[in-house]
Amino acid sequence: MLEAPRAPYAEEDLGLLDVLALDDLGGNRFASRVTYDNNWRLYGGQVCAQALMAAGATVDPARHPHSLHAYFLRMGTPAHPVEIAVEVDRDGRSFSARRIAVRQRGELILTMSMSFALPDTRAVDDDHVLVFPEVEPPAAAGRPLVLVDFEQSIPSQTHPLHSYPTRHWLRCTADLPTSPLVDAAVITYLSDLCTGHDALASSGDRAQATLDHAVWFHRPATPRDWLLIDLRSRGVSSGRGLYTGDIWDTSGTLVASLAQETLYREKR
Numbered sequence: 001m002l003e004a005p006r007a008p009y010a011e012e013d014l015g016l017l018d019v020l021a022l023d024d025l026g027g028n029r030f031a032s033r034v035t036y037d038n039n040w041r042l043y044g045g046q047v048c049a050q051a052l053m054a055a056g057a058t059v060d061p062a063r064h065p066h067s068l069h070a071y072f073l074r075m076g077t078p079a080h081p082v083e084i085a086v087e088v089d090r091d092g093r094s095f096s097a098r099r100i101a102v103r104q105r106g107e108l109i110l111t112m113s114m115s116f117a118l119p120d121t122r123a124v125d126d127d128h129v130l131v132f133p134e135v136e137p138p139a140a141a142g143r144p145l146v147l148v149d150f151e152q153s154i155p156s157q158t159h160p161l162h163s164y165p166t167r168h169w170l171r172c173t174a175d176l177p178t179s180p181l182v183d184a185a186v187i188t189y190l191s192d193l194c195t196g197h198d199a200l201a202s203s204g205d206r207a208q209a210t211l212d213h214a215v216w217f218h219r220p221a222t223p224r225d226w227l228l229i230d231l232r233s234r235g236v237s238s239g240r241g242l243y244t245g246d247i248w249d250t251s252g253t254l255v256a257s258l259a260q261e262t263l264y265r266e267k268r
Contacts, residue, residue: 014034014036014148015148015149015174016148016149016150016172016174016176016186016189017174017175017176018033018034019032019034019046019049019050019148019189020049020050020053020182020185020186020189021033021034022050022053022054022057022084024057025083028058028085028086028087028088029083029084029085029086030053030054030057030083030084030086031081031082031083031084032050032081032082032084033081035078035079035080035081036078036079037078037079038078038079040078040146041075041076041077041078042075042076042077042078042082042104042109043078043146043147043192044070044072044192044210044213045146045147045188045189045190045191045192045193046078046189047076047082047102047109047110048068048070048110048112048188048189048191048192048213048215049185049186049188049189050082050084050102050185051068051070051084051100051102051110051112051114052065052068052112052114052181052184052185052188053181053182053185054084054086054100055086055098055100055112055114055116056116056181056184056185057086058086058088058098059091059096059098059116060091060096061181062118063095063096063116063117063118064116064117064118064119064180064181064184064217065114065115065116065180065181065184065217066115066116066117066216066217067114067115067214067215067216067217068112068113068114068115068188068214068215069112069113069114069212069213069214070110070111070112070212070213070214071110071111071112071211071212072109072110072209072210072211072212072213073108073109073110073111074104074107074108074109075109075209076104076109076110077104080104080105081104082102082103082104082109083102083103083104084100084101084102084103085100085101085102085103086098086099086100087099087100087101094117094118095115095116095117095118096115096116096117097113097114097115097116098113098114098115098116099111099112099113099114100112100113100114128218128253128254130246130254132228132248132252132254133167133228133230133248135155135156135167135228135230136155136156137169137226137250138153138155138169138171138226139153140153141153141169141171144168144170144193145193146193147170147189147190147193149172149173149174150170150171150172150173150190151170151171151173152168152169152170153168153169153170153226154167154168154169155167155168155169158199159198159199161198163195163198164193164194164195164198165194165198166194166195166196166198166199166230166231166232166233167228167229167230167231168193168194168228168229169226169227169228169229170190170193170223170226170227170229171223171224171225171226171227172186172190172223172224176222176223176224180220183220183221183222183223184217186223187215187217187221187223187227187247187255187256188215190223190227190229191213191215191229191245191247191256191258192210192213192260193229194229194231195208195231195243195260195262196231196232196233196234196243196244196245196260197233197236197241197243197262197264199232199233200233200236200241208241208262208263208264209262209263210260210261210262211240211261211262211263212260212261213258213259213260214258214259214260215256215257215258216256216257216258217255217256218254218255218256218257219253219254219255220255221247221249221253221255221256225249225250226249226250227247227248227249227255228247228248228249228250229245229246229247230245230246230247230248231243231244231245232244232245236264239263239264239265240261240262240263240264241261241262241263241264242259242260242261242262243259243260243262244257244258244259244260245257245258245259245260
C-alpha cells in the first residue's frame with residue numbers, strides 16, 4: 001500500500017455537511033453558507049455537489065439523482081459564497097430535468113444539467129459487464145488532499161505514481177443522514193479528486209484544469225463505506241485529455257461511472 005498524501009488545504013474544523021448546506025433565497029435560488037480562505041482554487045467536486053443539492057431541493061424526494069453533466073467556465077475561490085439558480089425544464093411521469101447556473105461575485109463559473117428518476121427495482125435489468133479490478137482492500141488510511149471529512153487508502157498502482165493515484169479508496173467519516181440525495185452529492189464531491197491522466201508519462205509536466213465533468217449513478221451506495229475509484233485515461237489531443245472512471249463498493253458492485261475532460265497543456 002502507498003502512503004496517502006496529507007491534506008494542506010482542507011480546513012480542520014470544517015464539516016462536509018456544512019459545505020453542502022445551502023440557504024434558500026426563494027425562486028429556486030440558493031447560496032452556499034461556508035467560505036474559507038486558503039491557497040487553493042474552489043474544488044470542482046464541491047461546487048458540483050452543491051449544485052446537485054440545490055437541484056434536488058426542487059424535485060420530489062421520491063426521485064433520485066441518476067446523472068449530471070457540468071461545464072466549468074471560470075475558476076472559483078472558496079473564500080466567497082456561490083449563488084445557484086435552478087431552472088425547471090420538465091417533470092415527467094418518471095424523470096425530472098433541471099438546469100443549474102452557478103455564479104460567484106456576479107460571474108458565471110459553472111453550468112450543469114441534471115436528471116432525476118423514480119427508482120426502478122426490477123432485478124431483471126440489474127447487471128453490469130465490467131469486472132471488479134484486482135486490488136488490495138483499504139488499509140493505511142490517511143486524509144486526502146482537499147476533501148473534508150474523508151479518509152483515503154491508496155493501493156498499488158498499475159503505473160509509476162507521478163502525482164495523483166488513478167486507483168484509490170475513499171470513505172466519508174461524517175455522520176451523514178439517510179438520504180439518496182445526500183449520498184449522490186457526496187459521491188459527486190469525491191468524484192473530482194484525482195485525474196486518470198497520471199498514468200501518462202507526460203502528466204507531471206502538464207497543467208490539468210477541468211473543462212467538463214459527468215457522473216452517472218447506477219445503484220444506491222453509501223459513501224460511509226469504502227468506495228473504490230478506478231480511473232483510466234482515454235487519450236489526449238488538441239491540448240485536451242479525456243478520462244473515465246468506475247466507482248465500486250467493497251462487494252464488487254459498480255455503483256457509479258464518471259467522465260472528465262481536462263486541459264492538458266505544458267505548464268507556463
